[in-house]
Amino acid sequence: MATELNTGNTAWMMVATALVIFMSIPGLALFYGGLDRAKNMLNTIFMVLTGFGIASLTWFIVGYSIAYGTDIGGFIGNPLDYLFGKSIGGLTNNGYPVSVDLLFQLTFAAITVAIISGSLVGRMKLSAWLLFAFLWSILVYPVIAHWVWGGGFLSREGELDFAGGTVVHINSGLAGLIAALILGGRKEKFLLPNNVPLVVLGAGILFFGWFGFNAGSALAADQIAGWAMLNTALATVSAMLTWSVLEILHFKKPTLVGLATGIVLGLVIITPAAGFVNPVGAILMGILGTPPAFYAVIKLKQKLSYDDALDAFGIHGVGGIAGAILTGVFADPSINGSAGLLYGNAEQVLVQIMGVIATVIYSGIATAVIMYVVKLLTGGAKVSEEKEIEGLNKVLHGEKAYNEITS
Helix, strand or coil, X not given: CCCCCCHHHHHHHHHHHHHHHHHHHHHHHHHHHHHCCHHHHHHHHHHHHHHHHHHHHHHXXXXXXXXXXXXXXXXXXXXXXXXXXXXXXXXXXXXXXXXXXXXHHHHHHHHHHHHHHHHCCCCECHHHHHHHHHHHHHHCHHHHHHHHHCCCHHHHHCCCCCCCHHHHHHHXXXXXXXXXXXXXXXXXXXXXXXXXXXXXXXXXXXXXXXXXXXXXXXXXXXHHHHHHHHHHHHHHHHHXXXXXXXXXXXXXXXXXXXXXXHHHHHHHHHXXXXXXXXXXXXXXXXXXXXXXXXXXXXXXXXXXXXXXXXCHHHHHHHHHHHHHHHHHHHCCHHHHCCCCHHHCCCHHHHHHHHHHHHHHHHHHHHHHHHHHHHHHHHCCCECCHHHHHHCHHHHHHCCCCCCCCCC
């Protein structure tokens, strides 16, 4: 622990924290809201906001302890170490307050839960979603965060996850898929965005806020933060343009929704690597990581008929897996001391794959158990077919997304 406050690092971490909150609310909320049907738009935004809020409180109460408390067997941290904010009055090793660290890490936990909602929109009971968010934010996210960032077994093995490719994106994407399969699909699966400009606005806010997400994960205002910021921008635009090229090849026309989707995908892909790769590696990751997610969205989902409504699994799950593995290929020791396959360390790819597999297994099993408990306690977790067809804005909230004004 540092003994003297570093004002530069403190200011940067507070700004980075605010950026991550902004990328969640309104960024993710508007992105998801614009993608969904107008009749469900408000419910979709409601799910993002409540998921963020519930996970924020559980993180303060016990999640931070599970993630960063004294290691217990490489699996979890001691849940009592920071319970209800106990013992957060000091400074971190980088000289900023532990209270700021708790809040910065809180935003990661909160957006992870919010991302999952994208797989479940249009058919889930409010009580089921709120209970799911509560249980998952305690039993799943902080456990995997401990494995990777809190001194757990994956950190000991040397897995590289700079800002949450494994902890946030693979975790949330896989959880979204499993939860959607257990919840069941919508009657009206075909989906056209109700507001494309809103989708682009949401993606733009996500891009802006993600600089806090990735560069903030350097945990200091230093050169690594600078590399992470540059790499985030380059990988994101590379993925955006690659998605557009793939649309032209397959559909003969590029779409604005495709560009916005490519932005989010690029942000996901570079997240685990932002502070480990050089700029050329970041560009190549954006290009190479895009096709697997693109085909998961346009081919795999249709072939297997699972209802991942807003493609949380396709973008965050598949994109996160691609980013995690490619990190093991492109990690440049001149950036942050860690070498990947291209720099003579083939073993790093195997370590990255191990992290992917461990996350998929635990997140998948734990999410399934939570969903079956939620279904049991809420009488099925899913709204009736009649309510689904009528629209959740009206039946669950008594509101409209767009109200006509007559004189």
